[in-house]
Amino acid sequence: MAEESDWSALMVRAQGGDAAAYRQLLGAVTPYLRALAHRAGLDGPEIEDGVQDILLTLHMIRHTYDPTRPFAPWLVGVAQHRLTDRLRRRGRQGAREMPLTEEHETFAHDETNHHEERSDSRRLRGAIETLPAGQRQAIELLRLRELSLREASAISGQSETALKVAAHRAIKRLRTLLEGL
Amino acid sequence: MTTTDHLIESLVDHLAPVQPLAPPAVRATRLIVLATVLITLLAAARGLRADLDQRLVEPDFVVALLGSWLTGVTGTLAALSIGLPDRSRRWFLLPLPAFLVWVWGVGAGCLGHWVAIPTGAPIVADSVRCLETLVMASVPLALVLWRMLRRSRPLRAANTAWLGALAVAGFADTAHLLIHVVDPTALVLVMNLGVTGLILVGCGIVGSWRGGRLLGSPGR
Numbered sequence: 173m174a175e176e177s178d179w180s181a182l183m184v185r186a187q188g189g190d191a192a193a194y195r196q197l198l199g200a201v202t203p204y205l206r207a208l209a210h211r212a213g214l215d216g217p218e219i220e221d222g223v224q225d226i227l228l229t230l231h232m233i234r235h236t237y238d239p240t241r242p243f244a245p246w247l248v249g250v251a252q253h254r255l256t257d258r259l260r261r262r263g264r265q266g267a268r269e270m271p272l273t274e275e276h277e278t279f280a281h282d283e284t285n286h287h288e289e290r291s292d293s294r295r296l297r298g299a300i301e302t303l304p305a306g307q308r309q310a311i312e313l314l315r316l317r318e319l320s321l322r323e324a325s326a327i328s329g330q331s332e333t334a335l336k337v338a339a340h341r342a343i344k345r346l347r348t349l350l351e352g353l
Numbered sequence: 354m355t356t357t358d359h360l361i362e363s364l365v366d367h368l369a370p371v372q373p374l375a376p377p378a379v380r381a382t383r384l385i386v387l388a389t390v391l392i393t394l395l396a397a398a399r400g401l402r403a404d405l406d407q408r409l410v411e412p413d414f415v416v417a418l419l420g421s422w423l424t425g426v427t428g429t430l431a432a433l434s435i436g437l438p439d440r441s442r443r444w445f446l447l448p449l450p451a452f453l454v455w456v457w458g459v460g461a462g463c464l465g466h467w468v469a470i471p472t473g474a475p476i477v478a479d480s481v482r483c484l485e486t487l488v489m490a491s492v493p494l495a496l497v498l499w500r501m502l503r504r505s506r507p508l509r510a511a512n513t514a515w516l517g518a519l520a521v522a523g524f525a526d527t528a529h530l531l532i533h534v535v536d537p538t539a540l541v542l543v544m545n546l547g548v549t550g551l552i553l554v555g556c557g558i559v560g561s562w563r564g565g566r567l568l569g570s571p572g573r
Contacts, residue, residue: 189370198361224360229571231364233506235371236437249438253508323571327363 180243187234198227205251212255218262225254228323299349303342306330310338311346374505377433377440384429384501388494388524395490395528399482402534413458414530420455421526427451428520429498435516436507436570445512448519455523483533487541490525495545503569510570518549 179200185193202223209222229250237246300308313324314335321332328335374380408414427448435444498517507513522545529541552567 186368187371187373189368191365191368194368195361195365198364202357202361220357224357227357227360227364229508232571233438233508236374236505238376239373240376241439246437246439249440250508253438327360327367329367 179247180239183234183237183243184239187237187239198230201247202227204247208248208251209255212252213259214255218258222255222258224317225258226251228319228326229254232323232326295350296346299346300342302349303345306334307338307342307345310335311342314339377430377437380501380505381426381430381433384494384498384520385426387497388425388429391490391493392524392528392531395486396531399486399532402532404534405531415458416454417458418527418530420451420453420458421523421530423451424448424455424523425520425527426523428516428523432498432502432513432516432520433505436502436505436509436513436568438508442509442512445516448516448523451523452519455526483529483540486528486532487525487544490528491521491541491545494524495521499568503567506569506571508570510568513568514549514552515546518545521545 179197182193182197182200186197205223205226206219209219209226212222214222230247233250237243300311303311309328310324310330313319313327314321317324319327321335324330324335325332330338402408428451431444431447434440435442495517498521502513502517522541525545526541
């Protein structure tokens, strides 16, 4: 399959540090990963979260790809592992959490329940925007995307300790900015 | 929230060249050679068991000896393979035949030599030496294998850990069978698999992701 050999060639170049080949490879495999995530039973925003998990893992273990072997089984192996993890986690959460229904709300209409929340969310987002770049990135990766320190470190290039410190300072600063919320 | 496109750009921005891992067979060969050299050195330093000549003509003993070494060999290969994304879970079964042969050989030998230890043999003293040999064979191999496995960042951390422990136990028992009169197979298995089990259970209590972290597995 031409696509498969293209992916293998791109991965080999990416292992050598070729950023353009890596960008092309990740762009090319993403729709395929979305299809795999959908087929595995994920839906809505979960598909994108699942794809991002797979891409992160691919990045972290890219040295384990053996250039003499086909790339697709390696990619599918990474994907299946990550998607299974996600489905298991969802199963565990589903067993002990219950979605809110209209009966749980004070009033059934959306605007009566989410107005305040929206305003809080806007204030929080505004406050995050004012943070220095390093702190903003730490908050985005560790708190909003809920990545592990190691994953966040792999993406940001900052050490785990630096990320911890940046996140701690960011939270402190956000508390001050949002005092009285 | 980071979108997938942003994530791809972040990953590309932080791309560094990496050295692809050698195939598992090549890496396993390195450890097998190291283990065999270590067993030879231990046998030379501590002396072969006095009754080795007689035991080497007994099929049970030879089966146990070969079974333990082959468990080490197949366990190493399986441990280095099973964590790779494109390898099947069935690698877990690879050391099973050798393990069964090993245990069968040891069991048959025990029945055949029921209380056959020579009268007045220094069992307590030999047990202490036995434990020393166990530590000297197991610890260096376990550390080297752990480093090799950590570099491969296995996806199936628990399976990898069990197979690694079994491999080390196999090699350690080969050394024992060559050096000591007292058969320590049960102790070897309990120590290697028991320690691994305790670590995995401990990691499970603390949080399952930490178990993988010991082997460098990607976080969840």
